[in-house]
Amino acid sequence: MRFFAGLLCLVWIxxxxxxxxxxxEIQKYQQMIAEGSPVELFELGGEELWKKPQGPNQVSLxxxxxxxxxxxxxxxxxxxxxxxxxxxxxMDLETRLLHCMxxxxxxxxxxxTKRVFGNxxxxxxxEYLSAFIAARSRGAKIAPxxxxxxxxxxxxxxxxxxxxxxxxxxxxxxxxxxEEGKRIRMQDLPVLHKPEHARPVVATWPAYRVSNxxxxxxxxxxxxxxxxxxxPEPNYASDTTIALTTFLAVTxxxxxxxxxxxxx
Amino acid sequence: xxxxxxxxxxxxAGSNTAGVYTEVRVLMTHPMTTAQMKEGLHxxxxxVVKQNGKPVVEAEISQAVSRNPVFSFRLKGGAxxxxxxxxxxxxxxxxxxxxxAVA
Numbered sequence: 016m017r018f019f020a021g022l023l024c025l026v027w028i029x030x031x032x033x034x035x036x037x038x039x040e041i042q043k044y045q046q047m048i049a050e051g052s053p054v055e056l057f058e059l060g061g062e063e064l065w066k067k068p069q070g071p072n073q074v075s076l077x078x079x080x081x082x083x084x085x086x087x088x089x090x091x092x093x094x095x096x097x098x099x100x101x102x103x104x105x106m107d108l109e110t111r112l113l114h115c116m117x118x119x120x121x122x123x124x125x126x127x128t129k130r131v132f133g134n135x136x137x138x139x140x141x142e143y144l145s146a147f148i149a150a151r152s153r154g155a156k157i158a159p160x161x162x163x164x165x166x167x168x169x170x171x172x173x174x175x176x177x178x179x180x181x182x183x184x185x186x187x188x189x190x191x192x193x194e195e196g197k198r199i200r201m202q203d204l205p206v207l208h209k210p211e212h213a214r215p216v217v218a219t220w221p222a223y224r225v226s227n228x229x230x231x232x233x234x235x236x237x238x239x240x241x242x243x244x245x246x247p248e249p250n251y252a253s254d255t256t257i258a259l260t261t262f263l264a265v266t267x268x269x270x271x272x273x274x275x276x277x278x279x
Numbered sequence: 280x281x282x283x284x285x286x287x288x289x290x291x292a293g294s295n296t297a298g299v300y301t302e303v304r305v306l307m308t309h310p311m312t313t314a315q316m317k318e319g320l321h322x323x324x325x326x327v328v329k330q331n332g333k334p335v336v337e338a339e340i341s342q343a344v345s346r347n348p349v350f351s352f353r354l355k356g357g358a359x360x361x362x363x364x365x366x367x368x369x370x371x372x373x374x375x376x377x378x379x380a381v382a
Contacts, residue, residue: 051349052349053308053349055286056306056347059284059286060283060284135310225345228345228347
């Protein structure tokens, strides 16, 4: 009996030590994948699409105004979501791209959103473009719009949605992302309404996922959260996802953007 | 889409006292599917790294390597402006290559 008690004690002591080691190993792994990330290949693909004449008007997206002026890419992603006067609403990157595709290229929203989430064999146009544009904000401070009434409205809606429990399982974003120390398998879940947790997340999305060799957009990330909560998935470029993106970006404001990231 | 874009960076590292080396990092677009997948076996078979036209690394790669692989090599010596060329050939005979000057 005493022997067993001693053994138990040993196990008890070694457990926290082991999880520390495991954490270190995970960090090492994360650093390795960040250094050898295929993100740059997606950037190249996105640049090609940005410059490619498409749609009935046969023009490229190069004149698209992402908020800092027509065709200005440097630092533009870090300033999104923001209010766009020409559209009368707050827009995130993907929504703005969709807007440019319809206004500049003359494409219908149905056609442009037919395939927004790709797979490993054929990534989508939005995925390529997100990689290219987000990368042009590397080193820029995250500073989404916060002054316009519509921007304030989007933030407030995003915050409310974050804590709003509903759906078949009565879950909210905060059910998983509202308390410290939670994880899904080996993934630590960030407490996304706290700036110190939101910063590294917003600073590294969109991202390449090593486990399935795909580049994922922010819209996909939110849609997948909704799917996991057993909600109906939100429409592409809907006010819901823009509001949540605004809430997260504003919470992370001030952080230096260093994406597109590389995730497990 | 096997012959998608490649990207390479080659930089001079180390010090004069401890010896300089050329650090090469190259990204390749390739599906790298195994025989068990429905796409069938399709993987990069050979990689050649050339320094100023002279082969310095010849590698045989199997299906065990991930999709869109990244390789990095440390080549002894070198100087700024050296021409580094990396090429690959896969098991279906497709190939691609990229060239850059050491920065």
